[in-house]
Amino acid sequence: MKFNKLAVIFLSLSLCGCSKDYNIEPNKLPIAHIGKEYNQTLKITGGRVIPQSFEVKDNFPSDMNISIEPIDQNEADAYNNLKISGVPKHKGTFTINIYASFYAGGDGELDKTYEFVVKE
Template sequence: MIVMNRYHIPLLFVLILGGCENHVTFEPDNLPNAHIGKVYSVPVSITGGVGPIVDLSYNIIPAESGVKLKFEGKKYYTEYIYNNFIIEGTPKFGGVIEIQLEGGIVGGAGETFKKNYKIKVTD
């Protein structure tokens, strides 16, 4: 007979959640190079985890690079669908554009993810 005390239930909960795979995958894993003054457009898909992406924040460095993220509108629950978006725009100058992504997953028990993309921009 197994006797459970007040410490066993939280431990069991952690073990069950730990067994759930919440690996998030980004496609593509790396972004192609871009050219100054030429239109750039790359669709990105985030998959994995136990549900849709419910929270996504991003930072583009430098902010005035000419590149932005475009999200598809959604009618219910949240304003945008975060699992699929497009990195698009026309790079204004050479160098490296960095896109830092961070977010959370529905049903992920507070699990977050981070992804840093770099776009090399040449003439």
């Protein structure tokens, strides 16, 4: 009986230890302003992002003049460090969705949607 309880406890702790906590910071983006330079870095933690799985989707107008890119595409962890930059041309509330999966992460994923607010 004691062996069964120990086995259950051991398996529970083992499974909890394997789960990863993937985060992206900051949690909220600062407000942007039309015609003013915008620069914000994002940092993904908890594992190394697989570049082939990395996706960014936004609903910006085609001439918004804002880009979202890895800071240094030559580094192994480039997709863990992102930069949102440019000079916004349109006022409004837009969305930026960032999706990534991770090396040795099993089914671990990051799926974060930001609200990108541009004011005059």
